[in-house]
Amino acid sequence: MKFSRRDFLKASVLAGAGAALAACAQPTPTPQPAAPQPAAQAEATKAPEPTKAPAKAAPVTITYLVRTDIQPTLIKWGEQTVEEFQKLNPNIKVELVGVPWGDYNAKLLAMYAAGTPPEVAANYAAGFATFYANKAITPLDSYIKADNIDLSVIEKAAIDSVTRDGKLWALPLAHQPVVVFYNKDLLDAAGVKPPSPDWGDKSWTEDALTQAAQKIAKDLDDPKKAQWGVAYNEYHLGTLIAWSRGIDPFNDQGGPEKTEAYKTGKLTAVYYDRPEMIGAMQWLVDLTHKLKVAPRPSDTDALNQAVGWSFLSGRVGMTNEGTWRLGDIFKANPAFKWGMAPLPYGPAGLNTCQLFNDSWMLTANCRYPNEGWKFLKYVGLEAGAKMYAESTGFFPAKKDLYNIFFDSIIKAPNFSMTREDMIKVLTGGFANGFPAPGKTLDRFPELNTAWNQTTAPMKNGEVAVPEGMKAVQAKFKSLIGA
Template identity: 50%
Template sequence: MVLTRRRFLKSSAVAATSLALAACVPAEPSVDMPVGTGSDAEMTEITYLIRSDIGVKIQEWTDEAIADFATVEPNIAIETIGVPWGDYNAKLLAQYAAGDPPEISANYAAGFPTFYANDAIVALDELVSENNVDLSVIEQAALDAVTRNGKLWALPLAHLPTIVYYNLDALEEAGATVPPIDWADTSWTTDAMLASANAAAKDMDDPTKAQYGMIFGNGQLGVFEWLWGADPFNDVGGPEHTEAYKTGIVTESFYDSETMNTFIGWVYDAIYGGSPVSPRPSDTDAIQQLVGWPMMSGRIGMAINGAWSVTNFAAVEPSWRWGVGAFPYGPAGVNTSPLFNDSWMLGKGAKEQDAGFRFLQYLAVEKGAELYAQITGFFPAHKENYPIYFDSLMNIPNFALSREDAETALLDAFNYGYVTPGKTLDSYPEWNRTFNQTMGPIWNAEVSVADGLAQVQAQFESVIESKS
């Protein structure tokens, strides 16, 4: 069910929330925007499409940001419309088709590439220039992720690399190599990671007490293949050769390629080979039922995931020492980290675009961005808010890195990354569903890797044909 909450945040509403916001210093209101700021000015209402299932921290940030924005622009009211991840793209496109798009939306469910491909959002360059918005405070890689044909189509709030998490106690006890913080350390390879996982793995024949060496995974739509020098959507090389990542439109796939077979075979052998180091799907499911993300069980030596998973450590506060490190170099001699960005957009055809951009500006470069870093625990795109993030990180119990090393491990990732397909491909939820459903038989050892990937390829070709 779609959840709609109408918030008319007038000046009187500020008094009701003054205690909660006492510590928040409101940003100075813009004098350039053509919206009223006086008590007698006409109220302008804008619509903000949010996710209803993203978690309490994002909801808390949304509430506090809207309330604080009311103190900055009391004559702009925000109506929020909440929908779950899987329905987000369809909801916005339906609103767009009905001639009533929201002023502000986010790139959940690969929203940005879908909305860009369907001409549903506005290029922001002129508005940025007219309102003297300083984009230099935003990480350049995050801006590049939402730039197409030389134009900027969204403003990023979060930018999150894919990294290696590790249980330092488990690795040290096994005498295993610890993932380095240095992304230029070419000795840290997939083979080195596998060797470290082999050292840490024990009792692998008993799922009830096994200590697993690593969880590697395949990345969104199989893009950890990048480490092997290939990409699922071109037959030339890495992601930089994939036209679909620029246009959003998938026109070809290569899941049955030799390179994909080699990559998936490597991950498969880590689960089912003669010296397994990774949990089987049934084991992973059992651990997830107990602790959520399996890494938090303390029974995993290393796990690859996005930087958002730091929030798991903040919530669980593990009793064992942990750290983060660089993505390993693959056989192709690259360690390309899939990058995730959370960016907000201005709807094309929205009734109140000036007021909408004023709110977008507040969220991305003003107090809204600061609140985002303080509340959500996600890595901010706004560079001046990095200290907030690292202050929070250093307060998580048993984090084993110094602040300087943590900054190196996370910030240097942007120099080695490429935007993940979930943030570049139109209709990503459909591609994701197709991939996961057809990969299942491989990971459950029901078919061979070669036969399974042939089925994945056939399904992708079918979906591509249906869209052509």
């Protein structure tokens, strides 16, 4: 039995206001996705906006949802894009709506429920897969075909991660690898040589990182002076530290390439209690509790709250983070010299990179899909993408924009690398990289909460790792119903 949204509305309206409200209620337009709409009809079903009387050409107003809270540059980019786009397309007005991240989904879902989703919206942490699984997106293939667009201009891994059932569901704007950031001043003071920028340098191992961290860490008992060797992140569901060991938590055959769930979005098996996985977690926990070279979760929380990112406090020698942090460095203007390096090799002789794309989508059931596509194309493939690469500090997915991005990053304050070395680090991860599970698994937000909650006792040193990983395994098994 199915209810339409309108039935529900009717029920609530009847229950509520009765005739009074029904009289005021406007019909909810339910246009076919991707079906071209004549402008006149579109105008007739347009949501009432008393303040904006249609001009004589009756421009169509589309809505564009962005989050306001990553960088000031991002919202400025949004405004600039909209302004330029409107100049080129006087018949399309773009309403830019900025929402702070905490309530991004709440607003987005409310707009969907009202039958007025923003035509174009970005999907960040919730990931494209979650939106795909909830049938929230309009596929782009017919538009791509009609406009004769060559998708090879975008990094293939990025395109692959937003492709499902042979269809393209979003345009990746950013495509960012995880790399190691290091504080060169701390490394120098400890007599540690910065790692080579070459992803093929097999001497840069997790052991080498541990030893370097041991040299850097000091004064850990004095909170005023404490200086940590490394703050290492396991990344989405613990996969980053699994991949360097040649395994993946979601298959028992090999690395991420063997996990079917990354292609289908549906998780059917988990293997968190494998010895390699326990070993990976043990290494991570030992950094904090046995070797005492990494900050404890309470320290990380306090540092992150204070400075946005613990590395910026200048008291962390090395940390692995996505390149989206580059924008933070510009903003914080650190007083120390810093650089970037590849991820270290794990025991299995692998340094598989984790890749994060931020993609922009055309929503399902939106009012003006054609105009929406026009804008999305402008943002993702045309001048908008160029402005993005120039001004936001995010790694663009479009290959011909790399140089613009590199030009902007090399100017970062106190950056200690040559342009050539920087490019090696930034692009070296793509070849053997793999998309972050957050971007490919359907229920990622839920899985991520489960991971964070169940691993906390281990990270706080309250539970031994083998025991803790058993609990993680049990939790995930019950979550996926296996």
